[in-house]
Amino acid sequence: MKASNRVSLLLVAVAVVTINVAHPPQLSAENAASSSGTNSTAAQWSVQVDKVDPGDVALASSFQIAIYESLLDELSKTKRFKQVLRDGDRNAGDVSDLLILKTTVEKYSAGSETRRAVTTVSGATKLTVRSQLCARDGHIILERTVNGNVRFMGSNLRATHNLARNVAKAIKQSSLPEPSQSASHAAIDSNQVVVVELR
């Protein structure tokens, strides 16, 4: 009995050692793969999210707040930025490589949850915003027009969550310039800005 116990213990110990030896190279390979991607440079940027500008659109204040909070949440989830700062944060002055995310509402149709539930095809809540990542001096580094809709299920406010997710996705997929270049030098000419509409 004792001999069989020892053998089984030995086998377990060998298995543990094998797993420990086998896994670190995989993890390091994953890290290397992720760091060698396009996100490597952008990981050093920090971003400050400005309050949502309703523009000429009559957008309820609760929607503006929901977009702002959802943007902060979704941008943090992308792990693309070193820090995600709020509008008015005094710490932003000390951050060297800072981008400012400006969001302007372009279109909004209120929709109705009841109409969606009754008809399925009508009553969609639609939001379209223009998102701009700017350097400190105001140069636009990235500009995107992004939509966020609720077509079938969910409350009207869910459109803001979908919108923020699309904005974060658009920023994650784009390549940002090196933050080592100062923010003023990193800015791209305005004619190089690409506007992409996500549907």
Next chain:
Amino acid sequence: MNRRIISTRHTPDLFLLCVILLWCSAAALAQSPGQSANSTTPVNIRGTHLLGFENAKNNANGTLSIQDDALQFQKNGKPTEQVKIASVQDIFLGEQSKQVGGTPMTLGKAAVPFGGGRVVSLFAHKKYDTLALEYVDTNGGMHGAIFQLNKGQAEALRNELVAKGAHVSESASESLKQSNAEVSSESK
């Protein structure tokens, strides 16, 4: 014989009178608590935290209360989240119409044959008040939080917050009118 007839005529009249008196007193009793409820200021309000508070889950039901100089939200059995009333920069009121019952109700409606679920949807909605807050943290960073309350409670809470020192801009009252218009267009 005649005496008996007279007595039977009077009994129903007295009974009717008693019933009327009882009804009146019951109505008076029922009315007085409502009046007293209107006169008292709401300090504890049941509501749903839609988003915004750092450590509270989105769409969490709990109690909104004003304790000293702070607005608190507590979910049952969870630690309290609070915001200093003095840090509140703006309060916006709104209204929204929502389908009741959540996902189970939606699935149930989908299972009703011949589109019967759509008819249910037509009546299974309720109007709520929304209370949106803008407040700043110790670093000056702007935060927003949105709560969903039963109809009529948001304005009372807003008045309470203003009385305790919360700032409110003029645009906040305009947003209320706008959201009211939205809800009325939804109900059409």
